[in-house]
Amino acid sequence: MQDTLTNEEICKPENMVYHRTALLTEAPLSYCPGCGHGTAHRLIMEVIEEMKMQANTIGVAPVGCSVLAYDFMDIDMQQAAHGRAPAVATGIKRLYPDKFVFTYQGDGDLAAIGTCETIHACNRGENITIFFVNNGIYGMTGGQMAPTTLPGMKTATSPFGRDVETMGHPLKITELIANLPGTYFVTRQSVHTPANVRKAKKAIEKAIQYQKLNKGLNFVEIVSNCNSGWKMTPLESNKWMEENMFPFYPLGDIKVPK
Amino acid sequence: MATVKGRIVVDTERCKGCQLCAPVCKEGTIAMSKNLNSKGYQFATSINDDCTGCINCALVCPDGAITVYRVKLN
Amino acid sequence: MKEVRLMKGNEAIAEGVIRAGCDGYFGYPITPQSEVMEYLFANKTKERTGMIVLQAESEIASIHMVYGGAASGKRVMTSSSSPGISLMQEGISFMAGTELPCLLMNCVRGGPGLGTIQPSQSDYFQAVKGGGHGDYKMIVLAPASVQEMYDFAKLGFELAFKHRIQVMVLSDGAIGQMMEKVELDEQVPRWTDEEIVKLHPWAATGKTPDRKRNIITSLDLNPVKQEIINRNLQKKFKHIEETEVRFEKIMCDDAEYLFVAYGSSSRICQKAVALGRAKGIKVGLLRPITLFPYPTKELAKLAKQVKGMLSVEMSAGQMVEDVRLSVNGAVPVEHYGRLGGIIPAPDEVLNVLEEKFIKEKLLCKTH
Numbered sequence: 001m002q003d004t005l006t007n008e009e010i011c012k013p014e015n016m017v018y019h020r021t022a023l024l025t026e027a028p029l030s031y032c033p034g035c036g037h038g039t040a041h042r043l044i045m046e047v048i049e050e051m052k053m054q055a056n057t058i059g060v061a062p063v064g065c066s067v068l069a070y071d072f073m074d075i076d077m078q079q080a081a082h083g084r085a086p087a088v089a090t091g092i093k094r095l096y097p098d099k100f101v102f103t104y105q106g107d108g109d110l111a112a113i114g115t116c117e118t119i120h121a122c123n124r125g126e127n128i129t130i131f132f133v134n135n136g137i138y139g140m141t142g143g144q145m146a147p148t149t150l151p152g153m154k155t156a157t158s159p160f161g162r163d164v165e166t167m168g169h170p171l172k173i174t175e176l177i178a179n180l181p182g183t184y185f186v187t188r189q190s191v192h193t194p195a196n197v198r199k200a201k202k203a204i205e206k207a208i209q210y211q212k213l214n215k216g217l218n219f220v221e222i223v224s225n226c227n228s229g230w231k232m233t234p235l236e237s238n239k240w241m242e243e244n245m246f247p248f249y250p251l252g253d254i255k256v257p258k
Numbered sequence: 259m260a261t262v263k264g265r266i267v268v269d270t271e272r273c274k275g276c277q278l279c280a281p282v283c284k285e286g287t288i289a290m291s292k293n294l295n296s297k298g299y300q301f302a303t304s305i306n307d308d309c310t311g312c313i314n315c316a317l318v319c320p321d322g323a324i325t326v327y328r329v330k331l332n
Numbered sequence: 333m334k335e336v337r338l339m340k341g342n343e344a345i346a347e348g349v350i351r352a353g354c355d356g357y358f359g360y361p362i363t364p365q366s367e368v369m370e371y372l373f374a375n376k377t378k379e380r381t382g383m384i385v386l387q388a389e390s391e392i393a394s395i396h397m398v399y400g401g402a403a404s405g406k407r408v409m410t411s412s413s414s415p416g417i418s419l420m421q422e423g424i425s426f427m428a429g430t431e432l433p434c435l436l437m438n439c440v441r442g443g444p445g446l447g448t449i450q451p452s453q454s455d456y457f458q459a460v461k462g463g464g465h466g467d468y469k470m471i472v473l474a475p476a477s478v479q480e481m482y483d484f485a486k487l488g489f490e491l492a493f494k495h496r497i498q499v500m501v502l503s504d505g506a507i508g509q510m511m512e513k514v515e516l517d518e519q520v521p522r523w524t525d526e527e528i529v530k531l532h533p534w535a536a537t538g539k540t541p542d543r544k545r546n547i548i549t550s551l552d553l554n555p556v557k558q559e560i561i562n563r564n565l566q567k568k569f570k571h572i573e574e575t576e577v578r579f580e581k582i583m584c585d586d587a588e589y590l591f592v593a594y595g596s597s598s599r600i601c602q603k604a605v606a607l608g609r610a611k612g613i614k615v616g617l618l619r620p621i622t623l624f625p626y627p628t629k630e631l632a633k634l635a636k637q638v639k640g641m642l643s644v645e646m647s648a649g650q651m652v653e654d655v656r657l658s659v660n661g662a663v664p665v666e667h668y669g670r671l672g673g674i675i676p677a678p679d680e681v682l683n684v685l686e687e688k689f690i691k692e693k694l695l696c697k698t699h
Contacts, residue, residue, distance in 0.1 A: 005263055005329065007265055009329075010263055010264070010265040010327050010328075010329050011265050011267060011327045012327070015327040015328055015329050016325060016326070016327050017264075017311055017313055017326050017327065017328045018313040018316040018317075018324070018325065018326040019325045019326075020322030020323075020325070021322075024322055028271075028272060028321070029272075029320070029321055029322075031320065032274075033274035033275055033276035033299070033320075034274070034276030034277070034278055034320060035320055036320060037320070038319075038320030038321050038322065039317075039318065039319070039320045042320075042322050054538075054539055055538045055539060055540045055541070056538050057538060057539075058404065058536050058537070058538060060400070061549075067551060068551075070545075070547045070549060074539065074545055075538075075539050075545055076536035076537065076538055076539045076545050076546045076547070077536065077545070077546075077547050077548070077549075078399075078400065078403045078430075078536050078547075078548040078549070079430075079547075079548065079549035079550065079551055080396065080399070080400075080426075081396060081399075081422050081423065081426050084392065084393070084396035084399075084422075084423070087388065087392070087393040087394075087396035087397050087399075087400070088396050088397070088399055088400035088403075089400060090386070090388075090393075090397050090400065091356065091358060091396065091397035091398060091399065091400025091401040091402075091404075091408070092400040092401065092403070092404050092536075094356060094384045094386060094397070094401070095355055095356050095384060095401050095404060095406045095408070096404060096525070096537070099537075099538055116389055116390060116392070116393065117389070117392075117393050117396070120388075120389035120393065191318075192278075192318065193282065193318065194282055194313075194314040194317040194318055197317040197318060198317070233277070234276040234277060234278055235277055235278065235281065238278070
């Protein structure tokens with residue numbers, strides 16, 4: 001008899017084991033199908049909801065695909081100029097030291113135009129949390145080469161592949177900032193498999209918890225896909241990411257508190 | 259005999275048909291519908307009763323389109 | 333009796349912002365205004381009022397720190413000098429687009445490029461006509477004394493929050509560096525976080541269950557909505573033009589000739605008025621205190637009375653355009669300026685007035 005439970009008998013509120021967090025708004029996400037941004041948004045909002053921190057959180061949105069992050073996150077947010085989110089977050093956090101302040105940035109925003117703001121916020125040990133989504137490309141502007149684009153990788157501005165002789169090398173900004181005394185917790189995660197999603201959520205929890213300690217900047221890189229920019233299906237892009245991005249940007253904690 | 263029974267409910271208007279959910283379902287429960295939603299996407303749908311409510315599909319769904327239910331069987 | 337101190341202009345504005353209840357200063361050293369941040373640090377603002385002072389890695393970072401602080405409803409400011417203010421235009425434009433209040437001080441030095449560290453008034457266009465991208469204006473206050481450097485700190489914050497606008501104190505190397513006596517006010521207490529939530533319901537201070545989330549953004553991809561936003565901004569600027577014009581008139585009642593000058597130049601012209609009057613020339617001075625909004629109506633009135641106006645600026649002729657727009661051809665308007673950090677002398681300025689208007693007229697009559 002138990003084997004023949006109807007849909008109605010199973011789909012009762014008390015049996016619900018997963019539903020999108022209430023801190024994501026009803027607005028449909030503006031991201032391409034299969035883009036990791038959506039999952040990254042969801043995890044951050046899940047943690048803020050679980051920690052009951054909505055009233056205490058101020059987020060900073062970047063310029064890039066996630067420029068409209070504030071449309072999807074049901075928290076107070078400010079939209080920053082391209083690359084300046086760490087400076088904006090610094091201004092907020094210095095004046096509201098008890099609030100949870102985070103930035104959400106892409107690789108062009110954080111590691112090209114905003115390198116100066118990123119490095120100095122890290123070096124000052126600002127008590128903010130940076131969520132850094134690295135997909136090796138400028139997504140919103142149409143797939144141009146990013147500071148993180150892999151050698152040989154084809155983009156709209158490296159149509160024959162990134163030639164490191166003339167276009168420079170990909171920047172491992174996360175390893176770079178992990179060397180600065182002002183960073184406290186630095187980790188690299190991904191959100192493309194259930195196991196990786198679970199690990200990434202734990203890392204996000206730590207990066208939010210640690211801000212309360214006032215020990216420095218907490219930094220979570222999420223290596224992600226850009227199936228539109230990479231010109232692949234979502235499933236192909238995740239496979240390509242595993243085979244090409246992860247060897248160059250290996251997952252795992254880079255700096256953990258002693 | 260399975261000790262748990264699960265069901266997924268897909269918000270078919272939020273689903274963009276990216277297909278990331280289907281391969282992470284160990285029970286092979288999810289496929290893309292032949293129907294399209296209002297935006298023209300083939301949305302995820304359940305094709306059998308083997309769901310265990312493991313939430314793998316919901317974890318990787320970038321659009322938060324999947325709600326999962328689970329009941330324990332005696 | 334008020335407390336009186338001998339201070340540099342840059343120190344006076346620093347003391348002014350502390351006493352005006354400023355919450356945060358974010359800056360980057362640049363001559364000739366580094367004393368502002370130095371004074372704030374030396375005066376231990378954190379202990380005195382709780383005010384935060386932070387030396388940023390660049391002018392770009394400092395203006396975006398101001399942007400962050402302003403979004404959360406705090407009284408925040410930065411100061412810089414011409415090349416630094418150029419770097420800040422991005423952040424100022426973002427604050428214009430999000431209607432955030434803040435106080436800015438430009439201690440103008442000669443340009444373009446690195447130019448010189450000597451005083452100049454060559455950033456008038458940048459300050460008054462927008463500066464960054466997009467259709468926007470700031471309120472621009474032009475101090476002509478160390479006392480005004482002090483006074484405009486408090487006034488600047490009041491106007492900034494009254495209209496949710498950026499207020500720039502357009503000073504220069506002379507006003508910033510010179511020392512004069514300053515009368516100081518009582519300390520205005522900083523707002524508490526609870527007061528900010530009540531006073532500024534738009535501020536991003538953390539979403540509480542009793543309200544919708546506050547979003548500070550200048551982006552709207554819908555052109556119809558963006559046009560409405562921009563039109564509302566223009567309405568605000570229009571309202572400011574109608575309500576916030578400030579100026580000073582010196583010896584204007586019977587004036588036949590008029591100097592128009594602000595800041596350092598107005599001090600020179602004030603002396604030139606005295607020299608002219610001693611020679612029997614009926615000359616007066618109109619000193620705009622707000623450069624935006626500009627005293628257009630007052631100049632239009634004076635155009636019916638005087639025979640000529642001389643705009644004196646330490647620039648190649650920027651404000652003179654606004655003088656000409658104000659009088660709309662009703663009276664001849666000439667410009668005299670020194671460039672590259674040179675301040676004109678009072679007799680030099682008076683000679684120009686005489687040559688441009690009085691001697692030429694006499695020549696015409698004799699022919």
